[in-house]
Amino acid sequence: MRTLLNQSKSGGISRVTNYQFKYLSHQLSNLNYKECTIWKIHQKNYHLNII
Secondary structure (H helix, E strand, O other): OHHHHHHHHOOOOHHHHHHHHHHHHHHHHHHHHHHHHHHHHHHHHHHHHHO
């Protein structure tokens, strides 16, 4: 992520890298959301197994 931000500072390739950065951050947020929901489901199953 830092390389994309550094590349966007130079004028020529800012548009491409900005698009790539938005796409990457979108994918990362989707991954985090999926991992969070999976983790919550695991937590529920874990508590149910204990009780």
